[in-house]
Amino acid sequence: MRTARAIRPTRRGLLAMGGAVGLGAVLAACGDSDGKDAGSGGSKSADAGPWSFKDDRGKTAEAKSVPKNIVAFTGVAAALHDYGIEVKAVFGPTKTKDGKADVQAGDLDVSKVEILGNVWGEFNVEKYAALGPELLVTAMWEKDALWYVPDQSKDKILKPAPSVALWAARTTIPKAIQRHEDLAESLGADVRAKAVTDAKARFEKAAARLRAAAKSKPDLKVLIGSASQDLFYVTLAKTAADTLYFQELGVKFVEPKVNSAGFFEELSWENVDKYQADIIMMDNRSSALQPEALTSRPTWTRLPAVKAGQVIPRTTEPIFSYDKCAPILEDLAKAIEDAKKAA
Incomplete structure (x- = not known):
């Protein structure tokens, strides 16, 4: 695996590394979401039938049943955790050099998730495939660009499972929260739980x-x-x-x-x-x-x-x-x- 230093920085790479992300310098227009009452903090039994979710690229991810074996960008995984949806593995800043949880990990127990990559440009494709993923979820700062999914291995990463990308730029906090809640609810979260309301x-x-x-x-x-x-x-x-x-x-x-x-x-x-x-x-x-x-x-x-x-x-x-x-x-x-x- 190569780290960010070994890769020629792209515009997204600059965003991810130090200052340039400094204020979410990004490229894309945001996707609106349907308004729903928020709320969660626990999960409930999801329907066993077919599952689908239309993401902010306009693409619909589909599966025969609600995905359980989920891999996500660290920050998205942390948001899903707050709705009671746990992921099996993460990629993106998860642990600091001293082994503590990165700020982007939120309340995730970083000792209990598989870390596929901890820096920009790092993603263990073989380990990811071996997990048998049912869904890949990440953020989107540029149109159609999957945050922390390396371009050079993107095609291999997207083969095993459907993917969902949610806007993190050119949107507002309330709209972004709503979209993460929409996804969590589709995965079985109780979005009306007292903790979330x-x-x-x-x-x-x-x-x-x-x-x-x-x-x-x-x-x-x-x-x-x-x-x-x-x-x-x-x-x-x-x-x-x-x-x-x-x-x-x-x-x-x-x-x-x-x-x-x-x-x-x-x-x-x-x-x-x-x-x-x-x-x-x-x-x-x-x-x-x-x-x-x-x-x-x-x-x-x-x-x-x-x-x-x-x-x-x-x-x-x-x-x-x-x-x-x-x-x-x-x-x-x-x-x-x-x-x-x-x-």
């Missing part, structure tokens, strides 16, 4: 709080950042499910002069002060440099938000369940409530 109520309360916070401080500007050793990435809010939704709730974002791909602007560390902001949201993924690793960079420490202590983590790839997204809204609401004008 309670989580949805918390999410809606958090959304109202964030809207009120943004309205109370209309002059505050938020910058969406992601750091690598050589570059600092500033992402355009409308390209990611989380920040597009925050924008809809009234949060004001710095608007970078994006590159030709249209999603983020790459700044050298000498020019990191190009944009002044009152709050900086920093990519929390293990592939990106964290704020504590930037304290030796003078241009970073001179930024108004940094001097004011108004740098907060950003969950760049949210786990799309109400349970995991409610705290994201709450944390941003509190940050805005507590923030002062710094820039």
Whole structure:
């Protein structure tokens, strides 16, 4: 197996590695979903008959019975887990170098799932086939591109089982949650279980709080950042499910002069002060440099938000369940409530 370093980075690869994913720089239009009441937290007996699910590519996955032997991208697996649907194996960031669960693993017990690949470009095709998979599920950041499914082995990976891809970009958190819930329900989840309806109520309360916070401080500007050793990435809010939704709730974002791909602007560390902001949201993924690793960079420490202590983590790839997204809204609401004008 080859790691991301051994593969010539594609546009998707840049998104996955460190900064460029910084704000979900992505390429595709999102698929809408049918509105249903959310709720889950447990699974129920699924019908034994034929199963089908139309994904966000517009493709319909079909099986003779409801798939049980499921393999999924780590973040999607974590969302399904919150609805009571367990997967057999995962691919994508699952464990950190010290063996702990990656932030994208959510509440998954990473010791109990088979890990087919832990970094970009890594996917053990032989081990996957040996599992006898009944369904492959992943995210989609670009039209028809399966997140963390390597292009060079995609054809082999897609042979053993049907696949489902769900938008993670150019959509909003509520729409993305709904689509993950739709899939979970089709797989047997009880989407009206109290755990999920309670989580949805918390999410809606958090959304109202964030809207009120943004309205109370209309002059505050938020910058969406992601750091690598050589570059600092500033992402355009409308390209990611989380920040597009925050924008809809009234949060004001710095608007970078994006590159030709249209999603983020790459700044050298000498020019990191190009944009002044009152709050900086920093990519929390293990592939990106964290704020504590930037304290030796003078241009970073001179930024108004940094001097004011108004740098907060950003969950760049949210786990799309109400349970995991409610705290994201709450944390941003509190940050805005507590923030002062710094820039």
